[in-house]
Amino acid sequence: MATRIDTHPHPVAAHAEATGLVAWLTTVDHKRIGILYGVTAFVFLLVGGLEALLIRLQLALPHQRIVGAEFYNALFTMHGTTMIFLAVMPLNAMFFNYMIPLMIGARDVAFPRLNAFSYWVYLSGGIFINLSFLVGTPPDGGWFGYANLTTRPFSPGPSIDFWVIGLQVLGVSSVVASVNFAVTIMNMRAPGMTLMRMPLFVWMSLIVQFLVVLAFPIITVGLIFLMMDRFFGTHFFDVAAGADLHLWQHVFWAFGHPEVYILILPAFGIVSEVIPTFARKPLFGAPVMIYSGILIAFLGFGVWSHHMFASGMGPVADAAFSIATMLIAIPTGIKIFNWLATLWGGRIHVTTAFRFAAGILGVFTIGGLSGVMHASPPVDLQQTDSYFVVAHMHYVLIGGTLFGIFAGLYYWWPKMTGRLLDERLGRINFWTMFLGFNVAFFPQHFLGALGMPRRIYTYPADAGWTLWNFVSTAGAFVLGLGVALFLVNAALTMRRGARAAGDPWDGRTLEWRTSSPPPVHDFDQIPPVYSRDTFWREKYGDRHGRKPVPRPPMPEPHGIHLPAPSFWPIVAAVGILAAAVGALTHLALVVAGAAVTVVAIFAFALEHHGNPAHAHQVGELAVDHRKLAMWTFLGSECFFFGTLIATYLAYKGRNVVGPHPHEILNLPLTTLSTFDLLMSSLLMVLALAAAQRGDRTQTRLWLAGTVLFGVIFLGFQAWEFTEFVHEGLTLRTNLFGSTFFTLTGFHGGHVAIGVTWLTTLLILDLRGRLTVADALKVEVAGLYWHFVDIVWIAIFTLVYLIP
């Protein structure tokens, strides 16, 4: 089968991908980025594991002094932060990157350069947080960072600054990556792959992308509040100024609980791939598995306060969150039973990947059951902040997520490397981890029941906790040995392992239909899709053995277009890293880093401007990728502004000192500026209509008008802010000042970005570089602009009109 590789407009060698350092630094190949994610995340997994072993050593016996108390607190803080944000999420991202395009029959992700950007920003954030160890002030506020312990008066050094800024950097990486993968999955499926034909792993990944897109802005706002309290003297978590510390806990857990599903759903997806493959049966009740995944995600947003039963929310809130939490056990239970039903009557081929997947059925279920126990507030009150919770959470996150990741590693390793891992060593690997894990964490249930609280540096000998702590520590080292065995297996087979065929497991999904490892363009021909388990159907036919009629290869009139490598993703990420370091050292570095990032973003955006290969990116949903990405991102923005507005309303009327809103807000003036901003939306509509019909003069005119009206709005806002400062209201004056300036300031920032964006389009137009083909760029900018205007209507109503 001859493959025509079209080298126009970028000369890419399709068969021999460039090697060497520069090729990796500038790569936009989803497979290479997947490998970069995997290697980096595994290193962080080892770092987090080392931290865990130190914690366990310290707790092995009473009155230990292996590390100091302060360092111990840093260890559990960094263990949680590292494992969640730097190890598990990026290990999942490795599979998203490498596998999703292969499983949906695509040649790359929707935005290959943004994908590289996500990776480099993740690496920057990971390095930045861990730099804190080198300067001797690692974060020590817990991974949950409860304010007000984490505010400046109680944590004066730079330790929490590393944490609060580092997490924001990582948040950028996560949201960008998730928008990218949501668009990839929705829009880049091979023809015939309807949503319900998508493999379960792709489905669970799609759900996770939406969870990230919607949950991360909530924590971002919380981190912004904390950062502003620490750096600019606002009062979000200042009790003396009237603040309510429930705010942090709500914001943190409104993110934190969806985060649990962000961590576990990819593992559910992997199990749903591995079990059917090795049971040689289709997944039982696949549509129900999909619906239950969606239900888990939906309910996952309504259960966060079960982390706060002890905080005094009152019986009504406690009961509501308790019931929602119990409900979420139903779709989760459905999944467990469907996996069991898939195994029933299957011709099971027991491999290491299968062992890890089957292991989840046992140990994750234990974690699930102890989770339902916590759902009941009266029971939870016996367990909150005890080692029982530590046991529960590790049963879910190791027994569920990490075992899922190892199942995925053993399952997809041959696809990624072209070599099979050693199965005999794999069996030892699994049993060591399984044994070590259970010995380490099952006794922690007992410790919790015996009253041992979490996060204690040491404990007295007469507490009765010594035996189980010692056992737990021994188990932790066995678990560590198990993880090390994987590295041994990988190292031994990397060069000398058996070569993997394209389809070593007799797989069911499209990734097995190409070679191992796949060529740089993934598939010579975009594969045909006949059903769910399409590759299996192609090989063995349906249940009557009827094979589908082979389809002629899809015509590819433009040949295979592969994205060209780019320097700009890494440059932008380095700028962000420099700005983050600058925030803790010197303002000039912040400015320099921000400048580098801005330049890189412009270069990035204009790199392929006018390139005909980038003009049309219409996919499966008949919408352009960029438009779909903007809609997805605006979903994220809704939660961002929603959290800001909710905080403003929650803190309304809690001022201890004036000035109060009614004394200072200038309604006539703001009505005028609101009218101005709404009119700019009208001009934006005219600009888009003109761009779409190719009327250059009108496009120019209306774009300039929109920019002008935007600038006038910003002028009004600048004047309003100056007036308020004159009348004695600043960020630091009171809660009203803190919430008002933060909310309207971030809105103003959005308007400023919109103005910059439209100005860029205007300049392109003036230079004759905005053609009809670029109308979509005007449309995407317009979507953003309209959204920012709509947000202002909400702000104007809630802040100015309702006193």
Place this chain on the structure above:
Amino acid sequence: MLAALTVTAFGAGIHLPSVHGRVEPAQIATTAPFDKPGLAHVGPDRYEVYLTGQIWTFAPSEIRVPAGSTVTFVATSRDVVHGLIVPGANVNTMLLPGQIARVTVRFDRPGEYPMICHEYCGIAHHTMGGKIIVEPRS
């Protein structure tokens, strides 16, 4: 589900903590009842404990009551978020600065019950504790 909730909540006599008023943390030292932390005898076999948590102690740190007493903890924090758990006695509440928590519990069995701060509160969090001594009735 609801039945289980009802049974545990009412049958086992476990009460959820809830907010009972606010107190300005900066003025705790002059605000009743926290200006005099300690035990108050409020009725036959009924006591109230006015308790504050601060980095890294409870005030009072030791409480003595006779067996069979019903004790109400009226508690808050002077600085950061603390917790109060009494293992074996259905007391588990967060102490947030600015907010008064109220928990009532009956001590029937004589003995020593630890009071533990179970909300991470900084470097010496593990040392923050106290005890309740339930004395046998003579």
